[in-house]
Each structure stands twice: as structure tokens, then as C-alpha cells.
Amino acid sequence: MQTALIILLTVLLVAAVLTAVTLGRRLRRLKEGLTGQREHNRQLAERLTTVERRRSELEAVLSSMVEGVAAIDTEERLISLNRAAALMLSLDPKRAVGRSIQEVVRNASLQSLVTEALGSQANTPATRELSLRLNPGSSTDDRSIQAQAAPVRDAEGRQVGAVVVLHDVTRLRRLESVRRDFVANVSHEIKTPISAIKAAVETLIDDEQMPVPARQNFTGIIARQTERLDAIIEDLLSLTRLEQEGATVSDEIEAHAVEPVIRAACETCHAKAQAKSITLKIEAEPLRAQVVPTLLEQALVNLIDNAIKYSPEDTTVVISAERRNDDAVLAVTDEGRGIEPEHLPRVFERFYRTDRARSRQLGGTGLGLSIVKHIAETMGGKASVRSQLSKGSTFTLTFRAGTQNAAAKPSTGSAVAGVVHPAEPPTTESA
Incomplete structure (x- = not known):
């Protein structure tokens, strides 16, 4: 009887020990799991912090860019744009983001550019030059914008949208216009006195018996037009000298x-x-x-x-x-x-x-x-x-x-x- 009781107690004790050992193992595994979860959470938090920092840095870079940058999804909805793009397109980012590009930008050239980029199978950017008016009531606010759009693809090569880069080339176009006008004006201004001189000389050559008063009149024309031509050339040289010597004048x-x-x-x-x-x-x-x-x-x-x-x-x-x-x-x-x-x-x-x-x-x-x-x-x-x-x-x-x-x-x-x-x-x- 005592032996059976001892055996029973021994069995119970062994079972308790085994249970304790098993429970201890489970607790250790749970502790290890919790420790791993905490480590995982810590790593995840670090990654999130890194992603957020990089996102902030990217936003700072985009915000400071002179070029406008806009991102558009496959449904042609505007999903982001930087400050320069908002200014060029006269948009309020809070109101524009999430809406269709056709809805927020009333420019057919830009709309067709986005459609072309989204439908393109190549990675070569499509380019357009846009004429935008910042202030609808004033023609002096016209801007020339060179726009480039390219498709954006994920790691598997699937198209997820398009990015549009905007360059304000207004000043460049105005300088080109000034240059063209300048060349045309120089040609015209120089041609005018030369034509008068040529006509007077030809008249003098053709009529050797011309009376002295008439001859003096034509020589006077030649003298006046020569002076005018000389004045134009002298002024052009003055402008050229000023442009070339501008950097050295500051020392004087x-x-x-x-x-x-x-x-x-x-x-x-x-x-x-x-x-x-x-x-x-x-x-x-x-x-x-x-x-x-x-x-x-x-x-x-x-x-x-x-x-x-x-x-x-x-x-x-x-x-x-x-x-x-x-x-x-x-x-x-x-x-x-x-x-x-x-x-x-x-x-x-x-x-x-x-x-x-x-x-x-x-x-x-x-x-x-x-x-x-x-x-x-x-x-x-x-x-x-x-x-x-x-x-x-x-x-x-x-x-x-x-x-x-x-x-x-x-x-x-x-x-x-x-x-x-x-x-x-x-x-x-x-x-």
C-alpha cells in the first residue's frame, strides 16, 4: 500500500516536474518571441524613421528645385507636385492633388503630353513647349514652359504612372526674340544709310554734267548718311565694350x-x-x-x-x-x-x-x-x-x-x- 502511494506520488512529482520544464520552455520561447518582436518592432521603427527622413529630404529637394515636378497615376490623377510646379501651373496643391489632370490644368498640350507618356512603352521622355498665362487678365504674365513627361515603372516593369518635369524657358525665349530683333534692326539701320549713299553715288556717276548746286546736294546726302552710319557703328562698339568690360569696370x-x-x-x-x-x-x-x-x-x-x-x-x-x-x-x-x-x-x-x-x-x-x-x-x-x-x-x-x-x-x-x-x-x- 505504501509502495503504491510512493509510486503515485513519484509519478505526480515527475509529471509536475515535466510540466514545469515544459512550461519553462514555453515561457522561454515566449520570452524569446517577445524579445524578437520587440527587436522586430525596433527595427521596423528605425526603418520607418529612415523612410520618413528620406521622404522629408526628398520633399525638401523637390521644394527647392527651380524646375517643376509633378507625379501622375495611371488614371491621370495628380498625386503630387512641388512648389515650382504649383506656381507654374497656378495650382493649389491641397485642392489639386487627387484630381484629374484634365480637371485642374486647362492646357490641351500638357494633357496630351501626359496621355502620351502613360501610353508609351519606351522610357524616352516626350517633350512639349507650353504657353501658360499665370494671370488670365494680363498678357504680360505669359510664360513659355518646356515640359517633359516619362512613364514610371515598378520593380517588375509595370507602369504605375508618369512624372512631368517643367522648365520655365520664358527668359530664354525672350532673349532669343531680342537677339532676332537686334539682328533685324542692325541690318535695317545700316542698310538705310548705305542705300542713300549708294543712290547718291550712282546719280553722281550717271550725270557727269550735273550742276554744282545739285552735285553739292548729293555730296551732302553722302556726308550726312556717312555720319549716321559712323554713329551707329560707334554706338554698337560702345555697347560691345560695355558688355565685354563689365566685369573689370567694377574695380574702377x-x-x-x-x-x-x-x-x-x-x-x-x-x-x-x-x-x-x-x-x-x-x-x-x-x-x-x-x-x-x-x-x-x-x-x-x-x-x-x-x-x-x-x-x-x-x-x-x-x-x-x-x-x-x-x-x-x-x-x-x-x-x-x-x-x-x-x-x-x-x-x-x-x-x-x-x-x-x-x-x-x-x-x-x-x-x-x-x-x-x-x-x-x-x-x-x-x-x-x-x-x-x-x-x-x-x-x-x-x-x-x-x-x-x-x-x-x-x-x-x-x-x-x-x-x-x-x-x-x-x-x-x-x-
């Missing part, structure tokens, strides 16, 4: 008093002003500007000469200089007929004339204001214009102001027929 820029430069420019224009009884009036503060004096004088001579050409007789051209904050502002104001508002944005373009016939009649080459603009920009400044019809125009040069000499005194002067007397009061003065 220093603070200089502007009043002596203004006075020298007025003296240069003396004869032309005298011929029309035009008063050149100086109103200059004791001012210094960061300029190259010879270039500033050339710009002022061009502006004063232009003002004299387009001013009626017995009027006044005012040449002023004043300091505005950290800028030295020089202005040439005339009492001419003014410039139409639609011409103002283009007056500094090469060969641009508001009245071609009148400009040629007055002897203009069409390059003077362009030279002024180049000179101003070469010295780190800018040229601008404002005008009112029947009241005249004001051309302004703005440069960085230089350190002022405390001993300097204001300079004002008046001149009739271009003779400047800085010490005299700026009222009427007889020369």
Missing part, C-alpha cells in the same frame, strides 16, 4: 562728386542746346556716388542730348542730383511731348523708337538709351523713366551713394544755350 568704381561730372556733360551738350535756345539747369546737392566718372558723363551726355532732341525751343532741361537714403539719384527732366505709357517698358531696348521717322529725322541711332542702361548696370546701378504726355519725361540714374565730404556746399546753376554757371542762382540767366 569709387566715390566721386557728381556735380563736376554733370557740369562736364552740360558743357559737352552746349552747342546743341544753344542751337535750340534751350536752358540747361543744374540742381545738384553736395553728393558723391559710387561710379566711374567717364562712364557717368557718357550716360549723362546721352540723356541730355536725347532731352535736347525731343524738347521744343526755348524750354528748360533740368539735371538734378540728390541723395535718397543710401542712393545717389541723378535725373534729367525735359519739357517735351512725353512718351506714351505703352512705350515706357521698352524705351531702353536697342533700336526701339517710339516714333521711328521722327527719331531718324532728328539723327538718333536708337542705341543711346540702351547704352545708358548698360552703363548704369555696369556700375551696379539702374536706369528708369517716367513720363506724362504733353508734360515731358524724366530719365533717372540710381547708384550707391558715396561718403559725403562735410566741407562740400550745394551746387545749383542755370544755363541758356548750354552754358552752365554753377555759382549763379538757378533762375533765368542770359548767356
Whole structure:
């Protein structure tokens, strides 16, 4: 009896031990599993953090790109776009994402480009040049956009969408247009005096018995047209020199008093002003500007000469200089007929004339204001214009102001027929 009890107890004890061992093993496996799960979770969290960091970096790169980038799925829905693309396409990303490209972008060329990319079996990008208007109410906001679209495939080669890259080529197209216009204008401007010279020479050759007065008339035509041709070539050379030497001019820029430069420019224009009884009036503060004096004088001579050409007789051209904050502002104001508002944005373009016939009649080459603009920009400044019809125009040069000499005194002067007397009061003065 006791033996059976002992055996039973032994069996129970062994069973308990085996159960404990089994349970311990299971607990260890569970612990190991939990540890592995925690490690797995940790690795997963690290991967998610890495993915999120890379996603943020990618978004930062896309946001800082000048090119526009847009992603589109196989249903032609917009799934993402960067800041540049949103600006080029005038879209609000929050409203545009998830919607059809045909719905959010009203441009047939872009729509067909996306359709072509999604249907393409090749990886070669399709290209279109788009004409987009940022502001529907203004033709000045037209933009030329070069768009490239290519299909996007997954690791197994299945097409999952398309990516569109947008390049704003507006400035490039405008430069190309300016270049074409420049070449055409140069050809025309040079051909005109050459044609006149050729006609006069042929007439002189054909009629050897021509009376002296008529012969003198034709030789006068040749002389005038030769001078005009020389002026055009000289102005073209000046523009070329300014463009080539722009980088080296910056080393010569220093603070200089502007009043002596203004006075020298007025003296240069003396004869032309005298011929029309035009008063050149100086109103200059004791001012210094960061300029190259010879270039500033050339710009002022061009502006004063232009003002004299387009001013009626017995009027006044005012040449002023004043300091505005950290800028030295020089202005040439005339009492001419003014410039139409639609011409103002283009007056500094090469060969641009508001009245071609009148400009040629007055002897203009069409390059003077362009030279002024180049000179101003070469010295780190800018040229601008404002005008009112029947009241005249004001051309302004703005440069960085230089350190002022405390001993300097204001300079004002008046001149009739271009003779400047800085010490005299700026009222009427007889020369």
C-alpha cells in the first residue's frame, strides 16, 4: 500500500516536474518571441524613421528645385507636385492633388503630353513647349514652359504612372526674340544709310554734267548718311565694350562728386542746346556716388542730348542730383511731348523708337538709351523713366551713394544755350 502511494506520488512529482520544464520552455520561447518582436518592432521603427527622413529630404529637394515636378497615376490623377510646379501651373496643391489632370490644368498640350507618356512603352521622355498665362487678365504674365513627361515603372516593369518635369524657358525665349530683333534692326539701320549713299553715288556717276548746286546736294546726302552710319557703328562698339568690360569696370568704381561730372556733360551738350535756345539747369546737392566718372558723363551726355532732341525751343532741361537714403539719384527732366505709357517698358531696348521717322529725322541711332542702361548696370546701378504726355519725361540714374565730404556746399546753376554757371542762382540767366 505504501509502495503504491510512493509510486503515485513519484509519478505526480515527475509529471509536475515535466510540466514545469515544459512550461519553462514555453515561457522561454515566449520570452524569446517577445524579445524578437520587440527587436522586430525596433527595427521596423528605425526603418520607418529612415523612410520618413528620406521622404522629408526628398520633399525638401523637390521644394527647392527651380524646375517643376509633378507625379501622375495611371488614371491621370495628380498625386503630387512641388512648389515650382504649383506656381507654374497656378495650382493649389491641397485642392489639386487627387484630381484629374484634365480637371485642374486647362492646357490641351500638357494633357496630351501626359496621355502620351502613360501610353508609351519606351522610357524616352516626350517633350512639349507650353504657353501658360499665370494671370488670365494680363498678357504680360505669359510664360513659355518646356515640359517633359516619362512613364514610371515598378520593380517588375509595370507602369504605375508618369512624372512631368517643367522648365520655365520664358527668359530664354525672350532673349532669343531680342537677339532676332537686334539682328533685324542692325541690318535695317545700316542698310538705310548705305542705300542713300549708294543712290547718291550712282546719280553722281550717271550725270557727269550735273550742276554744282545739285552735285553739292548729293555730296551732302553722302556726308550726312556717312555720319549716321559712323554713329551707329560707334554706338554698337560702345555697347560691345560695355558688355565685354563689365566685369573689370567694377574695380574702377569709387566715390566721386557728381556735380563736376554733370557740369562736364552740360558743357559737352552746349552747342546743341544753344542751337535750340534751350536752358540747361543744374540742381545738384553736395553728393558723391559710387561710379566711374567717364562712364557717368557718357550716360549723362546721352540723356541730355536725347532731352535736347525731343524738347521744343526755348524750354528748360533740368539735371538734378540728390541723395535718397543710401542712393545717389541723378535725373534729367525735359519739357517735351512725353512718351506714351505703352512705350515706357521698352524705351531702353536697342533700336526701339517710339516714333521711328521722327527719331531718324532728328539723327538718333536708337542705341543711346540702351547704352545708358548698360552703363548704369555696369556700375551696379539702374536706369528708369517716367513720363506724362504733353508734360515731358524724366530719365533717372540710381547708384550707391558715396561718403559725403562735410566741407562740400550745394551746387545749383542755370544755363541758356548750354552754358552752365554753377555759382549763379538757378533762375533765368542770359548767356
